[in-house]
Amino acid sequence: MINNVFLYKTDSVSLLYHFDNIEDSRTDRHKLHALPDISFIMFCDIICGAKTFRAFLISQNRSKTT
Template sequence: MIFLIFLGEHRDKKKEVDPVFMLDFISSIEDPRIDRTKKHSLETIMIIAICAVICGAKSWNEIEVYGTLKLEFLSKFLNLENGVPSHDTFRRFL
């Protein structure tokens, strides 16, 4: 699986990115939330949102619906023991 994304100075060019690289990159982002308030990891929130938008989601509700519909698949790669983040979680975090 390869994602096509826009990166930094290459905004005008599509660049192929390995999903493992993408997850490593997202993991390197500092999470600004207080530890005790974290029900979902930053990686979980970002990966679901990115995948949902790539698949056409245009709202926080649509991102949540995407996560719910793809729960079984996403659970293979992400820790979803607390379920899919709510649309409010996506809105607050992103």
């Protein structure tokens, strides 16, 4: 029998919580999106097979046109 302790944990932590600790060195006037949001989207693209930053940019441009 598999121990399902983690499936019933009540104090869950969001995945975005882990990206909040990244220091953002960009100037405030050039920030269109929050750094944790960008990091999370890049993380998802990597899981889906993006191997380079260019592949990330291509996937983002595709999502804007659909």
